[in-house]
Amino acid sequence: MIRFNDVNKWFGANHVLKDINLHIQPGEAVVICGPSGSGKSTLIRCINQLEPIQKGEIFVDNIQVNKRATNLTRLRSQIGFVFQQFNLYPHLSVLENVVLSPIKVKKIARREAEENARELLERVGIPDKADDYPSQLSGGQCQRVAIARGLAMNPKVMLFDEPTSALDPEMIKEVLDVMVELAVEGMTMIVVTHEMGFAREVAHRVFFMDEGQIVESNAPDAFFDHPAHERTKAFLSKIITHN
Amino acid sequence: MYAFYFKSLIHSLPLFFKGLWITILVSGISLVAGTVLGIICGIFRTVKRWGLSRIMGAYADYMRGVPFLVHIFIIYFILPEVGIQLEPFPAAAIALTIYAGAYISEIVAAGILSVPRGQREAATAYGLNAFQQMRHIVFPQAFKVILPPLVGEYVLLIKDSSIVSVIGLTDVTRVGWLTVQRIPEGIMVFGLVGILYFVICYPLIHLSHILEKKVSYDAQ
Ligand SMILES: Nc1ncnc2c1ncn2[C@@H]1O[C@H](COP(=O)(O)OP(=O)(O)OP(=O)(O)O)[C@@H](O)[C@H]1O
Ligand SMILES: [Mg+2]
Numbered sequence: 001m002i003r004f005n006d007v008n009k010w011f012g013a014n015h016v017l018k019d020i021n022l023h024i025q026p027g028e029a030v031v032i033c034g035p036s037g038s039g040k041s042t043l044i045r046c047i048n049q050l051e052p053i054q055k056g057e058i059f060v061d062n063i064q065v066n067k068r069a070t071n072l073t074r075l076r077s078q079i080g081f082v083f084q085q086f087n088l089y090p091h092l093s094v095l096e097n098v099v100l101s102p103i104k105v106k107k108i109a110r111r112e113a114e115e116n117a118r119e120l121l122e123r124v125g126i127p128d129k130a131d132d133y134p135s136q137l138s139g140g141q142c143q144r145v146a147i148a149r150g151l152a153m154n155p156k157v158m159l160f161d162e163p164t165s166a167l168d169p170e171m172i173k174e175v176l177d178v179m180v181e182l183a184v185e186g187m188t189m190i191v192v193t194h195e196m197g198f199a200r201e202v203a204h205r206v207f208f209m210d211e212g213q214i215v216e217s218n219a220p221d222a223f224f225d226h227p228a229h230e231r232t233k234a235f236l237s238k239i240i241t242h243n
Numbered sequence: 244m245y246a247f248y249f250k251s252l253i254h255s256l257p258l259f260f261k262g263l264w265i266t267i268l269v270s271g272i273s274l275v276a277g278t279v280l281g282i283i284c285g286i287f288r289t290v291k292r293w294g295l296s297r298i299m300g301a302y303a304d305y306m307r308g309v310p311f312l313v314h315i316f317i318i319y320f321i322l323p324e325v326g327i328q329l330e331p332f333p334a335a336a337i338a339l340t341i342y343a344g345a346y347i348s349e350i351v352a353a354g355i356l357s358v359p360r361g362q363r364e365a366a367t368a369y370g371l372n373a374f375q376q377m378r379h380i381v382f383p384q385a386f387k388v389i390l391p392p393l394v395g396e397y398v399l400l401i402k403d404s405s406i407v408s409v410i411g412l413t414d415v416t417r418v419g420w421l422t423v424q425r426i427p428e429g430i431m432v433f434g435l436v437g438i439l440y441f442v443i444c445y446p447l448i449h450l451s452h453i454l455e456k457k458v459s460y461d462a463q
Contacts, residue, residue, distance in 0.1 A: 048368055076370040087365035091383045100379060105370035153369065 001026045001157060001188050002047060007056035009042060016042050017053070018212040024190065026156075029183040031199040031220070032192045034209035035235060040192045043209070044159045047190070048079045061156055077105050080150025080158040084166050086142040088134040094121065094145050095130040098152045106153065113152070120148040124178050140171030147178055158182065160191040194239050196224060208232045248428045252435065255422055262418030263439050269332065269414065270404040273339035274397055280340060281347025286377065288352035299348060306345030311403050314338050319410040335407035343400045350396060354389035355381055387458050394451040398444045405440070415439050 002024040009017040016039045024030055032040050045051045046058060049065055049072055058065045065075055089097050098117040102108045108116075121127050124144040126137075134142055143163055150158055160179065164172040176198050183189060183202035193199070199206050199220045206223040208216045208231070216223070216232045227233045288299040306314070315338040319329065329337070358381050366376040408417035419436040423429055 050364060050368060073370045073372065076368055079368075081365075081368040083361060083365060085361055087359075087361040089362065089365070089380055089384075101369040101371065104375055104379065149369070 001028070001061060002190070003057075003059040005057040005059075007046065007053050007058060009039075009046065009051065009053045009055075016212050017046070020056070020214060022207070022214065022217075024188065026188050027186045028204045029187070029189045029191070029202050030205050030207060031203040032190065032207045032209055033194050033199075033235070033239075034207075034215075038209040039212045040209050041161050044081075044161055044190055044192060047157070047159060048076050048081060050081075073105060077101070077153050078156045080147075080153060080155040082143070082146050082150055082158065082160045082163050084162040086134070086139075086146045086166070088142055088145055088149070090134050093131050093133055094126075094137070097134070097145060098149045101149075102152050117148065117152055120151050121145070123151075124148045125174065138171060139167045140174045143167065143171075143175045144178055147175075147182075151182075156188060158187055158189040160189065160193065162192050162194075164193065164195060196239070200224065208235065210235070245428075248426045248431060251426055252422070252428075252431060255418075255426075258418050258422065259415060259435060259439060262413055262415035263443075265332075265412065266401070266404055266414040266416075266440075267443065269335050269339065269407060269412065270397075270401045272336050273343055273404070274400055276336070276340040277343030277347055277400065278393070280344030282351050284344060284348035285351025285355065288348055289355045299352075303345045303349050306342055307349075311338070311342055311406055312409065314342055315407060315410060331407070331410045331412040334410060335404070335412050339400060339404055339407070342403070343396065346396050346399075347393065350389055350392045351385070354385035357388045358384045391451050391455040391458060394447055394454060398447045398451070401444055401447075402440060 002022070004020045004022045007017055007020040008015070020043065032043065034040055042051055046053050047060060047065070049070075053066050056066075060075060060079065063075065064070065065072075089100070092100065095114060095117055098120060099110065099113040102113040102116070103110055118127065118130060121130055124147055126141055126144055129137060129141060129145070134145070137145065147158075147163075163179070164175050167175065172195070176195060179189075179191065179198065180202050191198070191203075203220045205217055206220050207214050208223070208227075208229070210231050216227065216229050218228075223232075224236065227236055284299050284302065287295045288303070290296060315335065318338045319331070319334045322329065362380050362384065363376055366380045371379065404414065405416040408414050408420065411417070413421075415436055419432050423432045426432055
């Protein structure tokens, strides 16, 4: 479903992604962890071309995304993206947040889009908030709206960039529960997170990134219980004592 | 004597209203045209391509760095030398438009840049093209920031329009100059001119205050 071939990216002189190779199957849930600045966000932002790459190839569903000829609008309408800071549109109601792109980008009729949006809000557990504005919601509710906004495009892949790290502890679970359910239903997803419980419960593989490289990747239990690399061990010992 | 002058001033009132109408007309037209120009240039100002941002910056800096009186002289007295002869009214309207447009472009650009980057990112990630992003996401949010200083700019525009009297446009200021030659009571005559400006500017000033309060309230 997603394939990276020798992907390299620089920000100026800063070499941020170094020879990344990966292949993610349809229905797979992958967790990426690693220290701050290691390139996790950059990696997933390259998939929908929020960031361009300078070398290598990225394929989504067998379509090469880093080519001039690629229809980026179509590509992006197949990829849901959930941001750490939610990035909901504050001037639009929850319902409008969810239906905007289906109507404007996918040209779905408003009635159908709204019906679908209400179903999705129900699914993420906030059916009664459709007419509220983002500023009236808690962080956890905002992030669930953001997930509904992503799902509204009926995407083939969902990308999450630290979806719970801006949340108060008591709201993390409500967001993770929604994500677990998605993974169980077979959504292809890449999640940047340090939530090890989530990784153990639903991830098929966990990647550890450091200094622009994928240092190690393994099934979650093996990854957490028997990390192979020193850098992975050092990192895990930090987040375990931290938690 | 005072009473006599006052009486003749009352008799001249229709002239003042005619002048006021010219003031309203010339500033109203420039206000609308300058807003359109300012929005377009303000959007270009935030585009990091084709050198647009720099061209717009140069335009704004030039307009803001040179007194309005000089602009109107250039348009009315210098352009005829290269074969462009304008009547006072269009000359005044054009000068005010490009002058206000420069200030408004700065206000609009600042408003657009005040919208957090994440908003554009989300809109990009969800497939909206550049125009749709501007129309549905960026501009509605920038608008709240733009509106109070924009209304303030309108007040300045109306007051600056008094300068167009130098090229012979009979706005309310020029009516004052003409009248004071017949009624040599400067305080009385220009007091009236001042009151007339105030009457049209004050509602805008008030509106600007209300909008400012509303925006800072919304931000909480
Ligand atoms: N827009 C940008 N311009 C320049 N450099 C950037 C930009 N975004 C990220 N970087 C740099 O790229 C590197 C990787 O950043 P990235 O945000 O991908 O890391 P991360 O692993 O997501 O970190 P964090 O856990 O803090 O979110 C860092 O050195 C960062 O400073
Ligand atoms: Mg990050």
